[in-house]
Amino acid sequence: MTGAYLEVLLTGVTGFLGHYLLAELLAHPRVRCHVVLRPPVLRSCDRLERLLAEIGLDLRALMSQQRVVPIEGALPDGIANENFSKVDLILHAAGNTTFHGNGSGEPAHTNINGTRAMLSLAKATGVRRFVYVSTAYVCGDGIGHQPEAFSSTVPRLRNDYERSKWEAEKLVWEWGCKYGIATICRPSILFGHSATGRASATKGLYLVARATEILARAMDTKNSVNRHQIPLRILGRGDATCNIVPVDWAAQHIAQIALDNASESTVHHVTNPDPPTHHDVKTWLEAYFDIGGGQFSDATWPLEDPNHYEDLFYSLGNICRDYFRHGLTFESRCAAEIPTGRRLIDRESFARCIKYAQDTNWCRTSAETFELRRPAGNFDPKWYFENFLPRTVPRSIISQVDELTAIVKYTITGPVSGCWVCRFEKGQLLDVHTGVGSPRPQFEYRLSYDDLVDVVSCKRPLQEVFFLGRAEMLGDIERALKMVPIITEFLNQFPVTCSENDAAVSCTGEAC
Amino acid sequence: MLTDSTITEERVRISGKGRELEGLLAYPAVDARCAALIAGPHPYLGGDMLNNVVSTLVKALASQGSVTLAFNYGGVGASEGGPTDKPSTMSEFWKNGTFQEEFDWIDDAGSALASLRQWCDLPLVLIGYSFGCWAVARNLQQSCIEAVVLISPNPTQHDFEGLSSCPAPLLMVHSDNDFTCSVPAMMTWFESIREPKTRTQFPASEHFFRGHETAVATTVLAFLKHHRVLGS
Numbered sequence: 146m147t148g149a150y151l152e153v154l155l156t157g158v159t160g161f162l163g164h165y166l167l168a169e170l171l172a173h174p175r176v177r178c179h180v181v182l183r184p185p186v187l188r189s190c191d192r193l194e195r196l197l198a199e200i201g202l203d204l205r206a207l208m209s210q211q212r213v214v215p216i217e218g219a220l221p222d223g224i225a226n227e228n229f230s231k232v233d234l235i236l237h238a239a240g241n242t243t244f245h246g247n248g249s250g251e252p253a254h255t256n257i258n259g260t261r262a263m264l265s266l267a268k269a270t271g272v273r274r275f276v277y278v279s280t281a282y283v284c285g286d287g288i289g290h291q292p293e294a295f296s297s298t299v300p301r302l303r304n305d306y307e308r309s310k311w312e313a314e315k316l317v318w319e320w321g322c323k324y325g326i327a328t329i330c331r332p333s334i335l336f337g338h339s340a341t342g343r344a345s346a347t348k349g350l351y352l353v354a355r356a357t358e359i360l361a362r363a364m365d366t367k368n369s370v371n372r373h374q375i376p377l378r379i380l381g382r383g384d385a386t387c388n389i390v391p392v393d394w395a396a397q398h399i400a401q402i403a404l405d406n407a408s409e410s411t412v413h414h415v416t417n418p419d420p421p422t423h424h425d426v427k428t429w430l431e432a433y434f435d436i437g438g439g440q441f442s443d444a445t446w447p448l449e450d451p452n453h454y455e456d457l458f459y460s461l462g463n464i465c466r467d468y469f470r471h472g473l474t475f476e477s478r479c480a481a482e483i484p485t486g487r488r489l490i491d492r493e494s495f496a497r498c499i500k501y502a503q504d505t506n507w508c509r510t511s512a513e514t515f516e517l518r519r520p521a522g523n524f525d526p527k528w529y530f531e532n533f534l535p536r537t538v539p540r541s542i543i544s545q546v547d548e549l550t551a552i553v554k555y556t557i558t559g560p561v562s563g564c565w566v567c568r569f570e571k572g573q574l575l576d577v578h579t580g581v582g583s584p585r586p587q588f589e590y591r592l593s594y595d596d597l598v599d600v601v602s603c604k605r606p607l608q609e610v611f612f613l614g615r616a617e618m619l620g621d622i623e624r625a626l627k628m629v630p631i632i633t634e635f636l637n638q639f640p641v642t643c644s645e646n647d648a649a650v651s652c653t654g655e656a657c
Numbered sequence: 658m659l660t661d662s663t664i665t666e667e668r669v670r671i672s673g674k675g676r677e678l679e680g681l682l683a684y685p686a687v688d689a690r691c692a693a694l695i696a697g698p699h700p701y702l703g704g705d706m707l708n709n710v711v712s713t714l715v716k717a718l719a720s721q722g723s724v725t726l727a728f729n730y731g732g733v734g735a736s737e738g739g740p741t742d743k744p745s746t747m748s749e750f751w752k753n754g755t756f757q758e759e760f761d762w763i764d765d766a767g768s769a770l771a772s773l774r775q776w777c778d779l780p781l782v783l784i785g786y787s788f789g790c791w792a793v794a795r796n797l798q799q800s801c802i803e804a805v806v807l808i809s810p811n812p813t814q815h816d817f818e819g820l821s822s823c824p825a826p827l828l829m830v831h832s833d834n835d836f837t838c839s840v841p842a843m844m845t846w847f848e849s850i851r852e853p854k855t856r857t858q859f860p861a862s863e864h865f866f867r868g869h870e871t872a873v874a875t876t877v878l879a880f881l882k883h884h885r886v887l888g889s
Contacts, residue, residue: 546744
């Protein structure tokens, strides 16, 4: 500590774990956090502000008090050395959770190159303490009890993600041997907040819950199969454990480990000492969604001859991955602090997390900070184009498509008809016009009221309506077509519930 | 698995370059005569394996004796991968009509072709629609191909040099009001291609062949039968 504050540089702060980590660090009055935010920093600040607001923190106030100092930078090569002056400790929590490389260079780009860059900066600027957030699954296909130690022997890694994390750990450990004190924290699978169920991302086990929801919805319709006897093979073992931990618990312990005075390099498992089994998780999900019948299976991915229900369940891909195969146990000093008999995740807390995820449309919404209410009664296109779009577009993916400049006309026919001309410039919706005096559109979408309702509620993709011949694109067809995927992404972010029975229901929007 | 009286359709997984792709494999109840790969339109322009033209071709070819594979490019449907920074790629696509990650989708077509070859040892037909024409042309060197079908290619945007190294009969299907390429530009390009080649022009079908899907499929089947890739 060089001054009144312990100066901590934190990466990954807009991530699921990262913003909880920031909150935990700031709970210590003598900690100042320098947070690395992707350019453009104003947009990243907005995102961080929303995330922190949801957990009761005011970013603007924290910035004015100099407790949080934003630094613009993108890993692995976009952070200037001069921004590292006076830093006592680097807490590197940025990571990419892509499991299999897809040609984009991830996850290696962020996880390996990003860590290497942070270590180089630490070395260049004389930072002596480096805390790295890794994963408990860096042990790969290992079996049995996993020690809190770095393994210099390459484990049997199952995917590119694990490999990238192990490579990054190796870099951190070697840096610790030469230049300072390295601390490696290995959380297991992060789940929602222990008290509120809140999450800001729904990957991992949440995908299994989403798949179960898809199946349950399908069973809500008339079906010849009993909803409690669904023929479904679940790839994995029921008796193996599912090591999930509440995100707030993980953040609390990682912050504590980071702020402890360490005299030597160490490894810490931030894992659940009494995790549920996959059978438990299956039972909890079945109870929550009121379905049943799935059986754990030794079958391999992809499933041979999947039935209709398996097609539905696995429509999100191989959601079980390798992690349902076998359970591991982890040595963990953190876990030793948990009172005997208290489970980090039980049926009630699990259900609370699933409910939160559902209520926020699987974290595509943020109910506390952003809510638009549709007027009661039938869906009104006028409200949609003149009220909903201007309020949601600035928060949406459209605003990030910097090159999008276009004048677009929407013509709605049927019982509730009208024309709206939307002017976009550099991804921003400048204005919406109706009637005489509207600017001349470059292209036009023409569809019926009923199809508009289906499209904005995500019941039917716009492109499908077009290919069915029920929507027309006029004018510059190429531009109209190019805008369809942008609109589709927007609609997925901001679906509107249009049922008359759901009058005044919340229209949801992504704030994550 | 979906089964009707003449063909079987099943969802398959394809090992791509660092990612798994979703595929739709359709095959006839009787012995197959050939294997066909269909590469669909650009994922950012509605390209998936359930596209109106692609799905019509899948059924038509399978019902006439072809093991037929359509697939979703990375990031589409249940295929893994795809651009990680969608706003940036959408921005670039809006501005330039192309972006670097498109080459991953070209590789996806190559992976699907490799899988199809692995699954069945039959004469191969490559069919591309729109962006898929480019994906096909870039993968012609990989295999011994019996016939090539390009539906609504865009030679003003994509290079089709790969065609010159493939002697297989070529069918080009296009519309007289395709927004991606004018008829004169299409004709000029078509005349520059090596023989043997056939061209079929559909009136007022735009780029999308909405309502003309069956006619397109019939044209493709007739071409394949003419060249004895499919039985008559």
